[in-house]
Amino acid sequence: MSVSTEDGIELTGVTKRFVTPTGSTMTAIRDVNLRVGAGRFCAVVGPTGCGKSTTLTLTAGLERASAGQVRVFGKPVDGITPNAGFVFQTDALMPWKSVLDNVALGPKFRGMATRDALAEARRWLGVVGLAGFEDHYPHQLSGGMRKRVSLAAALINKPRLLLMDEPFSALDVQTRAIMTNELLRLWEQTRPSVLFVTHDLEEAISMADLVVVMTAGPATVKAVYEIDLPRPRGAVQDIRFTPRFLELYRQIWESLREEVERTYALSAAATARRAAS
Amino acid sequence: MSDAPITPRGGPAPAFEVEDPLAVAARRRVRNYKLTVRAGQIGTFIVIVAGWQLLTHFKILDPFFAGSPWGILLRLADWAVHGTAYGSLWLQIWVTMEEALLGFAVGVISGVVMGVLLGEIPLLADILGPYIKMVNALPRIVLGSIFVIWLGLGLPSKVMLAAVLVFFVVFFNAFQGVRSVDRNLVANARILGASRLQVVWHVVVPSATTWIIASLHVALGFSIIGAIVGEFLGAQKGLGLVIATAQNNFDTNGVFGAMLIIGLIAVSAEGLMSIAERRLLAWRPPAATETSQAGL
Numbered sequence: 271m272s273v274s275t276e277d278g279i280e281l282t283g284v285t286k287r288f289v290t291p292t293g294s295t296m297t298a299i300r301d302v303n304l305r306v307g308a309g310r311f312c313a314v315v316g317p318t319g320c321g322k323s324t325t326l327t328l329t330a331g332l333e334r335a336s337a338g339q340v341r342v343f344g345k346p347v348d349g350i351t352p353n354a355g356f357v358f359q360t361d362a363l364m365p366w367k368s369v370l371d372n373v374a375l376g377p378k379f380r381g382m383a384t385r386d387a388l389a390e391a392r393r394w395l396g397v398v399g400l401a402g403f404e405d406h407y408p409h410q411l412s413g414g415m416r417k418r419v420s421l422a423a424a425l426i427n428k429p430r431l432l433l434m435d436e437p438f439s440a441l442d443v444q445t446r447a448i449m450t451n452e453l454l455r456l457w458e459q460t461r462p463s464v465l466f467v468t469h470d471l472e473e474a475i476s477m478a479d480l481v482v483v484m485t486a487g488p489a490t491v492k493a494v495y496e497i498d499l500p501r502p503r504g505a506v507q508d509i510r511f512t513p514r515f516l517e518l519y520r521q522i523w524e525s526l527r528e529e530v531e532r533t534y535a536l537s538a539a540a541t542a543r544r545a546a547s
Numbered sequence: 548m549s550d551a552p553i554t555p556r557g558g559p560a561p562a563f564e565v566e567d568p569l570a571v572a573a574r575r576r577v578r579n580y581k582l583t584v585r586a587g588q589i590g591t592f593i594v595i596v597a598g599w600q601l602l603t604h605f606k607i608l609d610p611f612f613a614g615s616p617w618g619i620l621l622r623l624a625d626w627a628v629h630g631t632a633y634g635s636l637w638l639q640i641w642v643t644m645e646e647a648l649l650g651f652a653v654g655v656i657s658g659v660v661m662g663v664l665l666g667e668i669p670l671l672a673d674i675l676g677p678y679i680k681m682v683n684a685l686p687r688i689v690l691g692s693i694f695v696i697w698l699g700l701g702l703p704s705k706v707m708l709a710a711v712l713v714f715f716v717v718f719f720n721a722f723q724g725v726r727s728v729d730r731n732l733v734a735n736a737r738i739l740g741a742s743r744l745q746v747v748w749h750v751v752v753p754s755a756t757t758w759i760i761a762s763l764h765v766a767l768g769f770s771i772i773g774a775i776v777g778e779f780l781g782a783q784k785g786l787g788l789v790i791a792t793a794q795n796n797f798d799t800n801g802v803f804g805a806m807l808i809i810g811l812i813a814v815s816a817e818g819l820m821s822i823a824e825r826r827l828l829a830w831r832p833p834a835a836t837e838t839s840q841a842g843l
């Protein structure tokens with residue numbers, strides 16, 4: 271590792287508890303330790319509901335950790351993390367703004383003149399393959415197209431930290447392959463630090479430098495795998511058939527499967543208990 | 548990315564490039580349906596008015612109490628030509644409209660501002676909440692009497708009453724609208740670099756707009772009620788006063804005539820409001836009923 275870990279993302283003993291409406295607390299993640307060096311691409315996998323989105327929210331500064339410390343670019347996070355981009359799991363486009371105005375929001379908020387912001391937004395819509403859709407409203411686009419608008423809106427600010435929560439889960443397989451390659455190409459140009467949550471282990475391995483496996487909820491980091499596949503990765507569809515990829519895949523899946531099964535067993539047991547009582 | 552499977556500027560293909568017999572038939576069906584509805588509406592009107600006129604003409608209904616369409620027309624014509632007891636008819640209409648519109652504007656602006664403020668600042672909402680609920684629980688018409696005492700018989704007391712009626716409708720909707728803003732959108736805007744004010748302006752207000760606009764129809768009706776009731780309670784001009792006078796003289800046709808004028812004003816204001824609403828909410832996906840019409 272040539273890049274220093276100091277300037278990336280650093281979670282030390284981070285725990286997050288939520289207060290439930292009934293007044294009790296609910297631990298979403300516990301004692302998470304994670305270091306992602308500057309300019310590194312880190313994929314996060316784990317069973318559903320374990321706390322992946324929560325980890326991103328804490329890193330973005332949208333929520334405070336209940337214990338432990340979150341540091342980004344060497345500074346403790348208090349308030350919204352500056353220079354960050356976030357692609358949310360659920361749609362976060364303003365339904366009352368056109369696609370172009372949505373993408374132009376970032377630069378506008380950061381004080382760019384409206385005309386320049388719109389020109390920049392137009393360029394980014396071209397990059398994500400949506401030239402010609404500038405004047406559409408979000409509800410006039412397909413789910414996959416909306417996701418691409420979100421991506422353009424997050425990337426236009428040239429973030430040094432990019433947080434993505436299952437950005438491609440709504441896409442069909444072909445579009446997904448195109449977007450994956452495109453994202454990697456863009457990432458290699460500006461090299462932000464990336465936290466990329468996904469349920470797709472193939473996607474995680476083919477894109478990332480690091481794959482973090484989280485345990486069943488409340489999650490903590492179970493294992494971190496260095497992905498030593500060469501860069502640039504080129505077409506991610508092809509890399510999936512290399513022997514090294516398959517080896518890594520088998521190894522990480524083994525680890526992930528235990529947690530997925532445990533989550534499933536826990537929820538099955540809870541259902542049974544509810545049915546019994 | 549050029550090989551992405553999309554067609555730029557690609558709305559649906561023009562629907563009637565070739566005259567499709569199915570589409571032609573569908574359009575004819577819709578047109579016939581609309582004609583039937585309109586004919587039914589006109590028929591209903593004729594039956595009611597003619598029935599009313601005949602019943603009073605043959606004294607089955609006492610025209611003194613029931614009035615009659617013809618009598619109402621004569622009364623309106625008399626007002627239009629000779630004026631009312633308080634000056635020309637147009638002046639009365641204008642006075643009432645001015646009070647209602649001013650009251651509407653004051654009520655809407657203060658309702659939106661307060662709704663957004665209290666929605667955004669929970670502390671303020673918790674402090675002021677009980678008082679607002681208390682005032683809201685008052686039968687607000689009695690406030691009219693206080694306003695007449697405080698502000699006199701002129702325009703301000705009517706504007707105040709109309710504004711108070713409008714305020715509460717708009718305020719509660721704006722407040723609820725602000726409270727139900729999608730937190731995800733707020734989070735997104737903050738990450739993108741929005742300041743608190745920018746979040747309010749670009750996220751909170753637009754998303755509360757749907758709620759606020761829904762309240763404006765009711766608010767418009769209330770502003771007219773406020774103006775008329777205010778005039779009832781004490782005034783020197785206005786349609787409310789015209790009605791009150793007609794009532795005191797047992798002039799049934801006069802009451803109905805003024806009612807008719809107020810109804811026409813309310814309906815046209817409502818129409819203007821619907822146009823404004825469509826403009827403001829252009830971004831919304833069309834409702835199911837509108838799609839079927841837009842598609843044809």
Ligand SMILES: Nc1ncnc2c1ncn2[C@@H]1O[C@H](COP(=O)(O)OP(=O)(O)OP(=O)(O)O)[C@@H](O)[C@H]1O
Nearest residue numbers: 288289296298317318319320321322323324325487
């Ligand atoms: N604001 C909140 N209040 C209370 N509980 C919350 C809140 N946000 C998340 N949780 C809980 O924390 C746990 C972790 O949620 P999180 O969204 O981080 O999971 P996830 O790993 O992203 O799941 P998925 O893969 O399904 O998106 C869940 O059990 C959830 O119910």
Ligand SMILES: [Mg+2]
Nearest residue numbers: 322323359435
């Ligand atoms: Mg999630």
